[in-house]
Amino acid sequence: MAADYEVAAGRSDSTERYWAEVVRAYESAHPGINIEVEIVSWDHIDRQVADMVKAGEAPDMAQIASYAEFAERGDLYRVDSLLSIPVEANFLPALAEEGRYQGTQYGMPFTSSTRLLFYNEQAFARAGIDKPPTTWAELKSAAEQLKDRTGIAYPMAVPLGPEEAQIEAMAWMLGGGGGYTALNGSYEIDSQKNVDSLDWVKENLVKTGLTGPVPPERLNRKDAYAAFVRGEVGMVNGHPSLLQPARAAGIDVGKVPVPGREGKSRAAPAVVDWIMAFKRNGHPQEIGSFLDFLFSDENVREFAARNNLLPVTVSVTQQMEADDRHRDLREFLHELPTSVLPPVGKTSWGAVGDSTKRTIGSAMTDEGSPAKALRRIAGDASLAEQAHEE
Numbered sequence: 187m188a189a190d191y192e193v194a195a196g197r198s199d200s201t202e203r204y205w206a207e208v209v210r211a212y213e214s215a216h217p218g219i220n221i222e223v224e225i226v227s228w229d230h231i232d233r234q235v236a237d238m239v240k241a242g243e244a245p246d247m248a249q250i251a252s253y254a255e256f257a258e259r260g261d262l263y264r265v266d267s268l269l270s271i272p273v274e275a276n277f278l279p280a281l282a283e284e285g286r287y288q289g290t291q292y293g294m295p296f297t298s299s300t301r302l303l304f305y306n307e308q309a310f311a312r313a314g315i316d317k318p319p320t321t322w323a324e325l326k327s328a329a330e331q332l333k334d335r336t337g338i339a340y341p342m343a344v345p346l347g348p349e350e351a352q353i354e355a356m357a358w359m360l361g362g363g364g365g366y367t368a369l370n371g372s373y374e375i376d377s378q379k380n381v382d383s384l385d386w387v388k389e390n391l392v393k394t395g396l397t398g399p400v401p402p403e404r405l406n407r408k409d410a411y412a413a414f415v416r417g418e419v420g421m422v423n424g425h426p427s428l429l430q431p432a433r434a435a436g437i438d439v440g441k442v443p444v445p446g447r448e449g450k451s452r453a454a455p456a457v458v459d460w461i462m463a464f465k466r467n468g469h470p471q472e473i474g475s476f477l478d479f480l481f482s483d484e485n486v487r488e489f490a491a492r493n494n495l496l497p498v499t500v501s502v503t504q505q506m507e508a509d510d511r512h513r514d515l516r517e518f519l520h521e522l523p524t525s526v527l528p529p530v531g532k533t534s535w536g537a538v539g540d541s542t543k544r545t546i547g548s549a550m551t552d553e554g555s556p557a558k559a560l561r562r563i564a565g566d567a568s569l570a571e572q573a574h575e576e
Contacts, residue, residue, distance in 0.1 A: 187224050187238075188249040189231050189459065191297075191427070191493050192408065201225055204489055212479045219472050229349050229406075233540055244464040246473055252536040253285065253293035253462045258574060263463045265291040268474035273481050276499045281458055284527060293460040293530070294477065295498035297489060300456040300518050300525040301357055303445060304424035306417065307438035312336045313420075318442045322361065322386060325421070325445050329396040332420040340398030340413055342391055343422040346550060347406035352528060352542040354407065356455040357423050358383045360526060361446035366538075367529050373538070373567045376560035384549050384556035386447070392550045403547025425457070426494045426518050441517065456525035458498070490515075496522060534570035541566040 191201045205223040212221060224245075226234055235248045239261060256262050265274060265285070277285075277295055285293030303325075305318055310328070313335040319325040329341035345354050359365050362383030368374045391397050398419075400409065411428050413419045415435045422428075423444055432439050444451045461480075463473045479485070483501055490497040490506065496518055497503050506512040507519060529535050541563050549559035 187226060187231060187235055187245045187247070189251075190225050190227050191495075200492060204492060208480060208485055212476055215479075216475060219475070221476060227349075232536060236536060239464070242466070244466040246467050246469055247461060247463050247477075249296050249459060249461045251457075251459060251539060252530050253460045254287050254531050255533045255536050255574070256462060256464070257287035257290075257292040258533040261464055261466070262292040263465055263470055263473070265294055268463055268470060268477055269294075269481070270474075270478050273478050276481070276501055278498055278500055278503060280523070281498055284458060284530060285460065287531060287533075293462055294481075296459045296461045297493070298456065298458045298496045298498055298522065299425040299427070300496070300521045301353070301423045301425055301444055301454045302441040302517060302521065303421060303443065304414065304428060304432075305421045305440045305442075306338075306414070306419065307440045309336055309338050309417070309420045310440070318440055319421075319445050320442070321445050321449055322390070322447050326390050326394075326396070329391065329420065330394075333396060336420075338420045339418040340410070340422075341396045341420045343405065343410040343413065343419045344387060344391060344397045344402045344550075345405045345407045345410040345422075346402040346547040347404055347409070348543040348547070349406035349408060350543070351546045352539045353455050353457055354423060355384070355542060355546045356526075356528060357444055357451070358387055360453050360455060361444060361451040362386070363447070363452065365526060367532075371529070371532075373529075373564065373571075375538075375567055376557070376564040380560055381557045383447070384546075384560070388550050388556060401547075402550045426496065426515055428494075429514050430494050443521065453524055453526040454521055456522060456527050458527060458530065460530070533574045534567060537570040538563065538567045 188205060202225055209221045209223060232250050235250050238244055281295040282291060285291045285295060309332055313331040315328050315331055319328050332338050332341040359380045362379050364377050364379035364383060366375055392402060410422050414422050415431050417437060429439060444454045486497050486499050486502045496515060497506055506515060545559050545563050548554035549556040
């Protein structure tokens with residue numbers, strides 16, 4: 187089971203082609219081992235895999251957003267029981283560490299990214315904006331100028347639809363000095379800092395008509411990025427995959443660190459997507475053989491380059507940093523060490539991330555509020571934590 191990495195809305199088969207090419211090359215070199223890959227939208231894949239595991243129908247491998255709850259239940263193979271030593275040792279150390287549960291690595295990083303604020307340089311020029319924003323107040327001012335002077339549809343796109351709302355919300359929470367967890371690792375989802383941050387977004391961007399014609403709770407990341415490619419978005423928190431299609435469409439893309447309430451956000455949100463191998467069906471030798479092949483330099487580099495995402499291995503990171511063809515990634519590679527991941531090592535994160543996807547957008551509606559939405563997610567987090575303690 188693998189996630190769909192298409193950037194823009196509409197049908198594209200880039201993800202399918204990548205996996206088809208990998209599988210074809212692997213099977214030709216390993217007759218007798220057959221690999222079937224099912225591609226699933228990010229909207230559904232985490233819950234679908236969880237439901238399959240509960241039903242006793244786990245796939246051999248899954249490439250999703252969290253692994254810890256499966257590791258806790260003993261569903262997964264240890265990484266060191268699958269991969270050869272050179273492949274295991276080649277993961278970026280910080281990412282490999284995030285793949286550990288109780289000191290043992292079960293999650294293998296597949297790809298990573300962080301966020302920068304993307305802005306349409308042509309739209310900024312038309313609006314007479316001399317420099318990109320570094321604070322929320324400057325961001326609001328830029329959005330107002332974009333709306334008043336250019337009529338652009340989405341002065342500041344805020345995608346809080348279910349596709350990846352947990353990361354968009356995290357960007358704003360971090361910008362206000364909050365986040366999902368406290369320094370001790372415990373959840374503080376409904377902290378006053380987080381409530382205040384999302385209140386600012388609602389009062390200053392949503393209610394003032396600066397977020398565009400599609401309400402944030404219905405705007406998915408993919409749709410926001412597609413609108414940016416069409417020239418309809420002035421600003422959006424973007425990951426590196428957006429650069430290639432935007433430039434191909436003739437958009438001059440500017441990018442700066444994500445603004446915070448008083449200045450540059452203390453950290454940008456980072457995302458690591460994981461591969462894990464389930465014990466249920468057996469096949470450890472075959473799984474290990476395929477994963478060694480998948481994490482070869484050629485395949486890691488091809489996926490990162492094709493999707494303009496950050497590689498997860500030391501060797502490919504060094505290769506892409508030194509290659510001018512991938513200079514667009516350097517700002518993201520430099521941002522990554524100070525970026526903050528969601529609490530992927532918590533066994534409850536799968537449930538909490540899913541709750542955030544489904545719930546946080548309601549904070550921006552007339553009937554809802556950030557305090558209500560965050561309390562509901564915090565309640566789901568408590569239930570998930572209790573379930574794992576029992």
